Amino acid sequence: MKRRLNFVKFLILPGFMLILAGISAGIVSGTWGSIPLGLIIAGIVVIGLWMLLIGQFDDPLEPSFWRRRSTQASTNALVSTIAVLAILGLINFLAVRSVQRFDLTESGLFTLSPESQQVLREMQQGVKLWIFTNDQNPQDRALLENYQRITPKFSFEYLDPNSNPGVAQAFGIKNAGETRDVFIELQSSKRRQFLQSISPEIRLSENRITNGILQITSDRRSKAYFVQGHGEKSLTAGDNSISESVKALEDKNFINEPLNLAQLGSVPEDASIVLVIGSTRPLAEGETKALEAYANRGGNLLIASDPNTKSGLDQFLNSWGVKLDDRVAINAPNQRLSNAGPAVAIVTQYGNHPITAPFGKGISFYPVARPIDITPIPGVQATPLLLTDPNSWAESNLKEQPLKLDGGDRPGPLALAVALERTVNATASPSPTASPSPTASPSPSPSPTVSPSPVPSPTASTPAKPSRMVVFGNSTFMVNGFFAQQLNADVFLNSVNWLTPDQQQPLSIRPKDVKNRRIALSGEQALLLGFLALAIVPLFGFITAGALWWQRR
Structure with missing residues (x-):
């Protein structure tokens, strides 16, 4: 009887191993086919058998497995852990579905100007930005994602002109040297116009993008x-x-x-x-x-x-x-x-x-x-x-x-x-x-x-x-x-x-100014600050901890 009890006690381990193997197989393969799902189901079945059999072979003179204090404590800990994980998963799900960003910089460096936000909210037609380069600059991409967060009617795509010569020819791009062309397209009519050129020194401009959207979506044409x-x-x-x-x-x-x-x-x-x-x-x-x-x-x-x-x-x-x-x-x-x-x-x-x-x-x-x-x-x-x-x-x-x-x-x-x-x-x-x-x-x-x-x-x-x-x-x-x-x-x-200055009055969007908040330290001041951070403060912490230990002893 004891041997059977020991066997049943450890039956939970292969159950968890089967579930872990199924999840790992699904993640690695990228597809949740019959093998990953079969492993997960088999693991759940094994754990279910363990839960049914674990109390059948207990000593009648001792409390059953489910009535033991250790079991109840472990079960409470497991349920609490699962609940916390479920709550965190739900919070992340809601955060992904409804993104809220907070720009804590002093001048709003990572936030579109009110003029740009108004233009995007009033857009009636879809607009797409084509950037003819395979080098996705993080600063440019962050700016484009800011536009996309305001309205789903704005989209963008990076395109390598060498890998897509047909599309590049249709747009009539003139990439030369380090400069790369950027076009804006009205999705409903496929009408396109050149927006600007970018290079390592010249990045995408909020002013140009917003005014390009205004111009291409305008019903009035010069x-x-x-x-x-x-x-x-x-x-x-x-x-x-x-x-x-x-x-x-x-x-x-x-x-x-x-x-x-x-x-x-x-x-x-x-x-x-x-x-x-x-x-x-x-x-x-x-x-x-x-x-x-x-x-x-x-x-x-x-x-x-x-x-x-x-x-x-x-x-x-x-x-x-x-x-x-x-x-x-x-x-x-x-x-x-x-x-x-x-x-x-x-x-x-x-x-x-x-x-x-x-x-x-x-x-x-x-x-x-x-x-x-x-x-x-x-x-x-x-x-x-x-x-x-x-x-x-x-x-x-x-x-x-x-x-x-x-x-x-x-x-x-x-x-x-x-x-x-x-x-x-x-x-x-x-x-x-x-x-x-x-x-x-x-x-x-x-x-x-x-x-x-x-x-x-x-x-x-x-x-x-x-x-x-x-x-x-x-x-x-x-x-x-x-x-x-x-x-x-x-x-x-x-x-x-x-x-033709009166045909499309451009918005004047002021660039964001990065204010210099750095502290200028002399060599002696920098040395003193480093000595305080690396020596004095840690030493004070050790001395305080030692004094408390000695007092309690």
Whole structure:
């Protein structure tokens, strides 16, 4: 009888071992098939048999197994342990289902701004962020997860462009060097637009993400009109086409349409911007008047004119203080590209302007470009955008070989583009008070800004608004094949963004400031603090413990 009792007593051990083996097999294999479940069930059966048999072979003169004090204490301990584990599991389950995070940093470093949270809560359509890199930066991922916690309508995905070339080609990514492209996509229409580039030095920006969400979910789209009918660059794919530039504007939420001013007679009221890109024949006087009237009511223009072409806009541009030079910008010998001729103007110097502020010393280039002369006009603020090297020059005779700076040429630096702004009365049609002589050819100042004269304030009955214009002495940099090279696309897109400031007012989200709360210690202070922490405090604890032990003894 005793032998049977001893056998039954230890029957619980193989039961627990079977259950443990089943759980281990399920975790390791990743599937809870017949073997793991069979082991667990067998273990439960063995433990059940133990519970039934453990009291059957007890000595009748002694308390039964279940009535022993030791059994009851052990059972209470086991039930308490299981209850605690169940409570902890339930708490973790509820925590996973309803996440609550507490940002205890002083400036809320790990919390989205109230503006971003409001935008996310008001989202009606799903938005997805595509990050074309296989390097998941922890800081970027934490920011994206913060967006995802606010609303399930926001999602993101990291994608390796080398492993998914088809998707990368569909987005038209331009990963170069250490920079990686980030796109935002509207899930309902699959409309996509470029958001920003990231690199080890430049991380994802809450400001850009939130404003990108606002822009792509907005029902209001800016409308860009391209003047046609005078030999301008084609908007559809083909030779000498700017279809890549047009597509880039579509990605920026623009609606692009051709504009025949000879037929309409005026610029449509819904125009956000009008572009005249590379016209080879002059616009008629009525068409020029239509553009002038559009500018006078606060319209925005982008004009790109190549050398040895007549746009018909000379008088209109002169009223803004701009004159196009017919000479061709030539690079200094040490500034030329190895695979391009001297007439491909290289620009690494940019004016102090929002359009060019992010460029630094980056490269953009302009094949066969003409310089621009800038004359100060009262009420017009003019800022040269693209400045050639001081050793460059404007060549008047390209047939001369070798090309060199001589009579009839003009030394650099040369301005190849200018940004202009003036305040107009929306209900009036003002014109500048002075106009430069069309024959004057002053050299452009290397200073990045031409200071305007004071502008008289408009009357209360005629609300004032800015009219903006960007003039380029080249249109080829926008043509397919050149557009995606270096900073050329950024020059064009930044110019359009600056020219359409009222179409999508961006939120201004201030970056989180990390306050320096470190304590500056001298060498002696640091040594003393270390001695206290590692020697004095532990020694005091040992002495106190020893004194208490001795007193109780």
